[in-house]
Amino acid sequence: MWLNAKIIIVLVSVVAAAGAIATFYSQAHAPLERVTEGFETGYGGWAPDADVPIDPNTGQPVDWYVARSTDVSFSGTHSLKFFIDGRQDDGTIWIERKVLLREGARRVNITFDLYSGEESFNTIAVVCAYAGFKDPEHEGELTVLGPANEVAGWKRYSLAVDIDTGNAQEAWVAAGISVRWETHMTYYLDDIIIEVT
Template sequence: MSLLKMAAMGVPVILLAQGSEGQSNPVSIATAYSESFETGMGGWMPDHHLACEPACWPLSWHIVRSPTRAYHGAYSLDCYLNGDHDDGTIWVERPFQTSALAPGSYKVSLLFYLWSDSYSHVNRWPVVAFLGSADPEREDQFAIIGQTNMVAGWKQYSYSRVVSLKPTQALWVAFGFGATWEVPRTYAMDMVRITVEPARARRAQPTRHHER
């Protein structure tokens, strides 16, 4: 998706505070983005992947706004996935413009909340997330950052990684969950937060010599 199309969709730019005296390199203070789905999807788009499609029967799923429960405000995302394939992943995704950022490596941090109807120590499903410069299309592009049903109710999940960004590229953010058990399940997701800051360079470790 081009930056012009994203601008037409009202996709926000994640801004970093600039250094003094017109310095071109951003300082490490990021403007935080947040969304709790109170007035709409906020530009987040539902998507899914099932490895056997289209040869197998279609995956039954949905991600829609709902007032049934919420971590923040009155709405959250109602997320239904039928695991009868014993496979499949669903998520919401969103591109962000990065034209305000100088080219370089940035630490991108994602935080969101997922609701499970009960606690279970078995048959949990993987909670997944993606941070990168390309639109995620397959479940193997996602990192597993936790499991569902670790608590009854809302639980916070987070994911961070260093991403190489250019002004001409979008930053893609996505989060959701996958099926590993042949049952239908409904979860909820709410209150997503994203921050971006320049990645800190790793300090070189001093060379240690063996004493004689």
């Protein structure tokens, strides 16, 4: 009996220690800020923005929009539809928002799923994203993550940016597409996750 009791005490100790280690590990690695959005009921704080050319035929910026849609979705029933008239072979459209930076923030991760209706060996558009301290206004501020037509269907993209927060209280993040071929184009974005660690 004494031996069994001792084994049980040892086992309880091991389980308790494992629990404590697991708690410590999850706390040590929990993001300082986590924002997730699937666009099921709204835009979740995200706003469209663009850097697009003038259409010489109209003298106006080329047609574009970013809007909630039920055409396709990665989760739930809604995603964001990105449309742009790319016939001027130029134009970048994206969504953007601010995120809080707590003390000790070192890195911003952006992950999202993008839907292309077709696979293409030609690069019709590229997927791009941004994390930094400025409100993104120009194509060149966004980082190209890869071609947008690598698969027909959904593909996950991500960007990780090391940040030196200094006294900054907040950062800007963005995700979208940039025209590389002279055509109208439509893509969809869903399940965007921002993690500050």
